[in-house]
Amino acid sequence: MASTSSFKVWCLVSCVLLLATACHGLQVGYYRKTCPKAEALVRAAVKKAVHANPGIGAGLVRMLFHDCFVEGCDASVLLDSTQANPQPEKLGIPNNPSLRGFEVIDAAKSAVEKACPGTVSCADIVAFAGRDASYFLSHSKISFHMPAGRLDGRKSLASETLQFLPGPTSNLSTLVSMFGDKGLNVEDVVVLSGAHSIGRSHCSSFMPDRLNSPSDISQSLANFLRRRCPANAGGANDPTVAQDVVTPHALDNQYYKNVLARRVLFTSDAALLSAPETSRMVRANAKYAGSWEKKFAKAMVKMAAIGTKTGSDGEIRRSCRLVN
Ligand code: HEM
Numbered sequence: 341m342a343s344t345s346s347f348k349v350w351c352l353v354s355c356v357l358l359l360a361t362a363c364h365g366l367q368v369g370y371y372r373k374t375c376p377k378a379e380a381l382v383r384a385a386v387k388k389a390v391h392a393n394p395g396i397g398a399g400l401v402r403m404l405f406h407d408c409f410v411e412g413c414d415a416s417v418l419l420d421s422t423q424a425n426p427q428p429e430k431l432g433i434p435n436n437p438s439l440r441g442f443e444v445i446d447a448a449k450s451a452v453e454k455a456c457p458g459t460v461s462c463a464d465i466v467a468f469a470g471r472d473a474s475y476f477l478s479h480s481k482i483s484f485h486m487p488a489g490r491l492d493g494r495k496s497l498a499s500e501t502l503q504f505l506p507g508p509t510s511n512l513s514t515l516v517s518m519f520g521d522k523g524l525n526v527e528d529v530v531v532l533s534g535a536h537s538i539g540r541s542h543c544s545s546f547m548p549d550r551l552n553s554p555s556d557i558s559q560s561l562a563n564f565l566r567r568r569c570p571a572n573a574g575g576a577n578d579p580t581v582a583q584d585v586v587t588p589h590a591l592d593n594q595y596y597k598n599v600l601a602r603r604v605l606f607t608s609d610a611a612l613l614s615a616p617e618t619s620r621m622v623r624a625n626a627k628y629a630g631s632w633e634k635k636f637a638k639a640m641v642k643m644a645a646i647g648t649k650t651g652s653d654g655e656i657r658r659s660c661r662l663v664n
C-alpha cells in the first residue's frame with residue numbers, strides 16, 4: 341500500500357516535471373512531427389536571400405537580437421503599425437529604418453504556412469532565420485541546432501526599444517548591465533558583439549560620437565569615415581559603411597582583430613577593451629580561430645531563449661506582421 345502511494349506520488353511528480361519542461365522549455369526538433377519541413381523551408385528562404393544580398397543575412401542575425409531583448413523572443417519586432425497600435429517596436433529608433441530582412445521572414449512564413457497552416461510561430465522563424473544566416477555567412481563554420489516552441493506575442497511598443505536595446509555610445513558597464521537584465525553575462529556581451537563582423541552601419545550611428553570627441557579610433561579609419569559620412573548624418577542624408585572592412589560578408593573572428601586594431605565603428609565595440617576581463621576575451625577570440633564560432637553558436641541559443649512565451653500569453657500568428 342505504502343509503495344503504491346509512493347509510486348503515485350512519484351508519478352505525479354514526474355508528470356508535473358514533464359509537463360513543466362513541455363510547457364516552458366524549448367526543444368530541438370520541435371516541429372519534427374507537426375511540420376517536418378519547417379526548418380528546411382526557412383533555411384531555403386534565408387539561403388536565397390543571403391545569396392542575393394549578404395547584407396540581408398546580417399539583418400536577420402541582428403533581428404534575433406532586437407526581437408529577443410524587447411518583450412522576449414516573440415516576434416514582437418515584426419508587427420506592423422496599426423490603428424490600434426500605431427507605434428510598434430519596428431518604428432523604434434534602433435529599428436527604423438536600419439533593421440532589415442522582414443521580407444525574408446514573410447517568404448519563410450508563407451512557405452511554412454503552405455506546408456502546415458497555423459503550426460509554426462513567427463518567433464521560431466526569426467530564431468531559425470538568425471541561425472541560418474549565421475550558418476551561411478560563416479561559410480557553414482557556425483552550425484548548430486536551434487531549439488523551438490516559442491509563441492508569438494501580442495504586445496509591441498516602440499518606446500521599449502530604446503529602453504532595452506543598448507545604443508552604440510554605451511560604455512562597458514551599460515552593456516553588461518543591459519545584457520544582465522536579459523540573463524546574459526559579460527562573456528555573452530563579448531561573444532555576441534562578434535556579429536559586428538558582418539553588415540553595415542548608418543553614419544548617424546557613430547557620428548559625431550566617434551569622430552568628434554576624443555576617441556581611440558584608428559586615424560586611418562577615422563579619415564575614411566570622414567570622407568564617407570556627412571558631419572550631420574541623418575534622415576535622407578545617412579550613408580552606410582561596412583562594419584568590418586576586412587571581411588565584410590564573413591561572420592568570423594575578424595571583428596576581434598578589428599577591436600584590437602581600433603578599427604571598429606562604435607564606442608560599444610571599443611568599450612570591450614576598457615576592462616582587463618573583456619580585453620582578455622577579445623584577445624582570445626582574435627587569436628583562436630574556431631573557438632569563437634562555437635561560443636557564438638551557444639550564445640545565440642541562449643539569447644534566443646530570452647523571455648519566450650509558451651502559454652496563454654502567446655499565439656501562432658497567421659501573418660507575422662499582424663496579431664491574430
Ligand atoms: C553589444 C551591444 C550592441 C550595440 C550597441 C549594437 C549596435 C548596433 C548598431 C548601432 C548597428 C548599426 C545600425 C545601423 O546604423 O544601420 C548595429 C548593426 C548590427 N548589429 Fe549590433 N549592436 C549590439 C549587439 C549586437 C548583437 C548582440 C548582435 C547579434 C548577435 C548584433 C548584430 C548586428 C548586425 C549583424 C548588424 C549589421 C546589420 C545590417 O547590416 O543590417 N549586434 N548594431
Ligand SMILES: *[C@@H]1O[C@H](CO)[C@@H](O)[C@H](O)[C@H]1NC(C)=O
Nearest residue numbers: 509510511512513514515614
Ligand atoms: C557608463 O555610462 C552610464 C550611462 O551613460 C554612466 O552613468 C556611467 O557613469 C558610465 N560608466 C563609466 C564607468 O564610465
